[in-house]
Amino acid sequence: MKHAYKLRAYPTRPQEGRAVRLLADHCELYNAALQERREAWRRHHRSISYGDQSAQLKAIRAADPDGQGRHSCTAQQQTLRRLNASFGAFLKRARRSKGKARRVGYPRFKPYQRFDQVLFVAGNGAKWQPADAGRWAHASFQAVGRVKVNRHRPVVGRVKTLQLKREGRRWFVILAADIEAVPLPATGRSVGVDLGVARFLTTSDGEIIANPRFLDAAQQRIVDLQRRKARTRPGSGNRSRLRRTLAKEWRTLRNQRRDFHHKTARGLVDTCDSLALEHLRVAAMTATAAGTVEAPGRNVAAKAGLNRSILDAGWSQFTSILVAKAASAGRRVILVHPAYTSIDCHTCGTRCTRSRQEIVVCPVHGELDADLNGARNLAARAGLGSGQATAA
Numbered sequence: 001m002k003h004a005y006k007l008r009a010y011p012t013r014p015q016e017g018r019a020v021r022l023l024a025d026h027c028e029l030y031n032a033a034l035q036e037r038r039e040a041w042r043r044h045h046r047s048i049s050y051g052d053q054s055a056q057l058k059a060i061r062a063a064d065p066d067g068q069g070r071h072s073c074t075a076q077q078q079t080l081r082r083l084n085a086s087f088g089a090f091l092k093r094a095r096r097s098k099g100k101a102r103r104v105g106y107p108r109f110k111p112y113q114r115f116d117q118v119l120f121v122a123g124n125g126a127k128w129q130p131a132d133a134g135r136w137a138h139a140s141f142q143a144v145g146r147v148k149v150n151r152h153r154p155v156v157g158r159v160k161t162l163q164l165k166r167e168g169r170r171w172f173v174i175l176a177a178d179i180e181a182v183p184l185p186a187t188g189r190s191v192g193v194d195l196g197v198a199r200f201l202t203t204s205d206g207e208i209i210a211n212p213r214f215l216d217a218a219q220q221r222i223v224d225l226q227r228r229k230a231r232t233r234p235g236s237g238n239r240s241r242l243r244r245t246l247a248k249e250w251r252t253l254r255n256q257r258r259d260f261h262h263k264t265a266r267g268l269v270d271t272c273d274s275l276a277l278e279h280l281r282v283a284a285m286t287a288t289a290a291g292t293v294e295a296p297g298r299n300v301a302a303k304a305g306l307n308r309s310i311l312d313a314g315w316s317q318f319t320s321i322l323v324a325k326a327a328s329a330g331r332r333v334i335l336v337h338p339a340y341t342s343i344d345c346h347t348c349g350t351r352c353t354r355s356r357q358e359i360v361v362c363p364v365h366g367e368l369d370a371d372l373n374g375a376r377n378l379a380a381r382a383g384l385g386s387g388q389a390t391a392a
């Protein structure tokens with residue numbers, strides 16, 4: 001099983017200079033290889049394979065000992081593979097549109113400032129050195145050096161690849177590690193989990209996890225900053241300062257939210273054998289928020305706010321974190337088709353009415369907590385019984 005870690009790296013000034021050069025050299029290689037493919041295609045309608053290009057690396061490296069020759073050969077192969085992948089995608093699109101008037105986008109040359117990552121195979125020009133104690137680990141890259149890395153969470157498993165990546169002024173090391181699943185002891189608890197708007201989640205046995213408070217506070221700060229930025233003159237120093245502050249707020253929010261998702265998912269995986277969740281299509285949901293099957297014809301203003309809450313809650317990120325944690329702990333996650341799970345009564349199956357976000361009303365059983373009802377329907381649909389705690 002694969003697991004990815006994205007960690008902030010802190011190269012020294014000289015290391016950063018060499019890393020920039022590494023990206024530039026790889027960009028040059030990428031563009032040269034693209035050039036070769038373009039010509040072959042234009043002149044002879046012939047496609048050049050990854051193998052053809054990889055076989056030339058030896059000669060290229062020998063001819064340029066102070067440039068291409070300094071870099072890891074396997075990393076260069078990865079860059080050629082990357083080009084190969086974008087070509088594969090292009091050829092597929094071209095085949096599909098044959099005979100149609102539509103033009104198919106040919107892979108493009110990358111400008112230096114947009115070429116922002118190089119992939120290394122561990123043990124071939126790159127090495128991961130975990131931290132002994134504390135949070136500082138190191139990653140070594142050929143032609144760059146031994147770079148300090150903030151290991152903000154423990155790296156588990158055997159590191160297979162290391163990616164050096166630039167994002168604006170920041171540097172990151174992305175590790176892909178192989179993890180063996182370590183099954184946790186059985187707990188006897190199996191629940192349905194409803195992800196909601198008013199609360200972050202509700203389980204079918206009644207556990208409630210509220211939306212974290214930082215969301216509201218951050219949203220308020222972001223709205224304020226956006227308003228202030230809108231009042232500044234385009235191109236002014238004030239505006240670019242606000243833009244940076246805004247970007248920082250967003251970054252903080254994303255990090256806090258990811259952290260919250262990890263902790264919440266950890267808690268569920270530690271205490272449950274099986275978990276049933278909605279099979280999410282958040283994009284589809286927000287697109288059709290003008291009127292869903294379950295809540296036709298609500299007023300538009302409320303929907304806009306609801307929409308934003310849905311996106312803010314970050315359900316899809318949470319779901320994928322939960323699925324990954326469950327897999328590495330030998331737990332079962334069942335993704336359930338969510339049609340009517342929040343609107344049918346979990347006891348009698350009758351279609352309820354939903355006049356407010358948090359309550360559904362069954363004609364037989366009266367008012368029900370909408371999220372709890374949804375969680376119990378998910379549990380039942382996944383074959384986990386009612387998912388309610390059984391009295392001991």
Ligand SMILES: [Zn+2]
Nearest residue numbers: 345348362365
């Ligand atoms: Zn009922």
